[in-house]
Amino acid sequence: MAAAQAAATLRATREQKATLPTASAPAHRPTTVPTTCRSDVSPTLTLVDEPPSYTPILLDIFSGLHAVSLSFLVLLLILSAVISACEAAFFTLTPSDLEAFRQSADKRDRDVATLLSKPRVLLVTILILDGLVNVCLITFLALQWWILNDAYNPTVWHVTLTLVPAAAFLAFFGEIFPKMLAAPRNKAIARRAAPTWKFFAALCKPVSRPMRRMTVFVERLFEPRTQTPAQELNEAIELASADDATSEGEKEILRGIVNFGTLTAKEIMCARREISAIDIASNFHVLMEHVEKSGFSRIPVYRNALDTVEGILYIKDLLPFLELDADFNWQSLLRPVFSVPETKKIDALLKDFQEKRVHIAMVVDENKVTSGLITMEDIIEEIIGDINDEFDEVAIPFQRIGRRSFIFEGKVLLTDFCKTLAIAPGIFSAVAGETGTLSGLILSLQGELPPVGAQITFEHLTFVVESIDHNRIKRVRVQVHEQA
Numbered sequence: 001m002a003a004a005q006a007a008a009t010l011r012a013t014r015e016q017k018a019t020l021p022t023a024s025a026p027a028h029r030p031t032t033v034p035t036t037c038r039s040d041v042s043p044t045l046t047l048v049d050e051p052p053s054y055t056p057i058l059l060d061i062f063s064g065l066h067a068v069s070l071s072f073l074v075l076l077l078i079l080s081a082v083i084s085a086c087e088a089a090f091f092t093l094t095p096s097d098l099e100a101f102r103q104s105a106d107k108r109d110r111d112v113a114t115l116l117s118k119p120r121v122l123l124v125t126i127l128i129l130d131g132l133v134n135v136c137l138i139t140f141l142a143l144q145w146w147i148l149n150d151a152y153n154p155t156v157w158h159v160t161l162t163l164v165p166a167a168a169f170l171a172f173f174g175e176i177f178p179k180m181l182a183a184p185r186n187k188a189i190a191r192r193a194a195p196t197w198k199f200f201a202a203l204c205k206p207v208s209r210p211m212r213r214m215t216v217f218v219e220r221l222f223e224p225r226t227q228t229p230a231q232e233l234n235e236a237i238e239l240a241s242a243d244d245a246t247s248e249g250e251k252e253i254l255r256g257i258v259n260f261g262t263l264t265a266k267e268i269m270c271a272r273r274e275i276s277a278i279d280i281a282s283n284f285h286v287l288m289e290h291v292e293k294s295g296f297s298r299i300p301v302y303r304n305a306l307d308t309v310e311g312i313l314y315i316k317d318l319l320p321f322l323e324l325d326a327d328f329n330w331q332s333l334l335r336p337v338f339s340v341p342e343t344k345k346i347d348a349l350l351k352d353f354q355e356k357r358v359h360i361a362m363v364v365d366e367n368k369v370t371s372g373l374i375t376m377e378d379i380i381e382e383i384i385g386d387i388n389d390e391f392d393e394v395a396i397p398f399q400r401i402g403r404r405s406f407i408f409e410g411k412v413l414l415t416d417f418c419k420t421l422a423i424a425p426g427i428f429s430a431v432a433g434e435t436g437t438l439s440g441l442i443l444s445l446q447g448e449l450p451p452v453g454a455q456i457t458f459e460h461l462t463f464v465v466e467s468i469d470h471n472r473i474k475r476v477r478v479q480v481h482e483q484a
Contacts, residue, residue: 069144076137080174083130085182086197089189090115090122095348097187102341102366111194115201120215124208125201134170141166265349266342268382269363269372270469277302280310284321284328291315298360298375301334306370309337309362339364342371346379353379404480407466410439410473421480427459439473449473 090112093101098116101109115122142163182189201208277300278290291299299313300306311334321328338361340349353359353376363372399407408417414428417438431444442463443449445456449468456463460482466475 069140073137073141073144076133076140077170077174079133080130080137080170081178083126083133084175085178085189086193087123087126087130088179088182089186089193090126090197091119092183092186093190099341099344103339103364103368106191108191108194111198112190115194115197120212121201121208122197124211124215125197125204128204128207128211129200134174137170137174138163138166141169261345261347263346263382264342265340265344265346265361265363265374266371268346268378269342269374270378271372272306272370274469275300275306275370275373277306277309278313279303280331280334283326284324284330285326287313287330288318288322291318300337300360300362300373301331307368309339309370311335311337312360337362340374341366346374346382349374350376350379401477404482406478406480408438408476408478410437410442410476412438414438414441421461421478431458438476442473442476 093112093116098113101113104110276290276294276296278287280301280303282290297315299315300309301311301313302309310331313330313334317333317335318330321330338352338356338358340352340361340363342363342365344363349361353361359376361374362370363374365371401407406420408420414437418424418427428441431441442456442465445458445463446454450456450465450473452465452468454465460480462479462481464477464479465473466477468474
């Protein structure tokens with residue numbers, strides 16, 4: 001009987017020890033407490049609940065740098081590196097690279113040019129995605145670091161010790177290193193990334209558009225409104241030449257130098273309808289007739305249409321073959337054609353002419369359609385004015401064609417114009433502005449370049465535009481009406 005009681009007591013003691021909390025038990029588990037100390041009564045245990053805490057639950061979920069967490073971190077780092085590489089690839093392309101992309105037949109190249117035609121849109125899109133990925137990367141990396149170091153309630157020291165190394169790690173492997181690798185390979189990377197970034201630019205448009213508008217607003221708010229250097233220099237020229245010591249020709253040269261870097265090929269080119277070209281299928285005799293009629297020393301040669309120019313024929317190359325018959329293969333004398341976009345700046349084009357040792361280029365639009373032709377002479381004339389060689393007709397300042405009708409050159413000075421017609425010089429002072437020529441007066445009256453045949457009436461004068469060359473009014477017919 002005593003043995004049975006001893007066994008029962010031992011069994012109860014073991015059960016009591018088994019139910020008591022141990023030192024290794026988690027802090028959030030309920031604690032068991034005995035409710036009696038009587039030896040003749042089996043002890044009972046009561047559960048005492050601790051206050052609930054969600055932090056341990058979250059830490060249990062994210063604890064351990066397991067395979068999924070590591071994979072997620074690596075994925076974010078790769079995304080950050082790819083975005084940084086694309087940024088470096090796009091924005092290290094030179095203007096000549098972009099022009100080559102615009103002229104390329106490859107759609108990916110044209111996509112690159114399209115993206116960089118609006119660089120601010122592309123930059124804002126890149127910054128949005130890059131910032132989103134970097135914030136996710138640093139946040140997740142910091143969380144994993146705190147978990148591994150049991151920093152459940154991180155102090156300022158823990159935060160600093162975590163974020164500074166994480167930011168340094170991200171700056172090198174997510175920003176600096178990818179950009180160093182991408183810069184020498186910018187063209188290849190830009191080609192491959194262009195379709196993807198076109199998609200992201202459209203996707204982020206609802207977010208990027210307000211950001212761009214805010215940026216423009218801030219720039220206008222804090223940036224002082226200043227004139228462009230060209231405007232400032234033009235005003236300086238007018239002030240410096242206010243006296244009569246500077247001739248109008250000298251002023252025109254100075255203005256040409258100032259505005260030289262702002263003009264594009266489209267602004268000074270010979271328009272498509274004025275190009276003298278010949279079909280490559282023409283025989284030698286037809287070619288010679290065309291050469292004699294045109295009077296030009298270089299002629300574009302096209303196939304079927306002017307949009308497919310095969311080459312440029314230099315007339316001097318024909319001199320040894322003038323006596324040959326119609327079957328002569330003159331097409332073998334063609335030289336390669338040099339094409340430039342309409343947006344090409346003429347200062348850069350002049351440099352290209354010098355490097356390539358050519359004097360003529362075909363101007364094409366964004367769809368590769370021929371829009372005009374430009375020569376080195378056209379560019380130089382923008383600085384020093386019209387150049388007349390021994391084959392050019394000498395322009396007469398004015399010609400009387402009737403009792404009250406005259407033909408004037410567009411570049412004639414308003415002072416000379418008034419003297420010829422015996423009218424008061426101050427008649428145009430209110431509308432002429434700073435212009436000093438007849439063509440400038442017509443532009444001021446019309447507000448834009450008028451087409452050939454346009455009529456502009458002012459006071460008792462009617463101006464009719466007779467001809468336009470290179471976006472300049474060359475000749476004007478003036479009809480003088482009787483004053484009431």
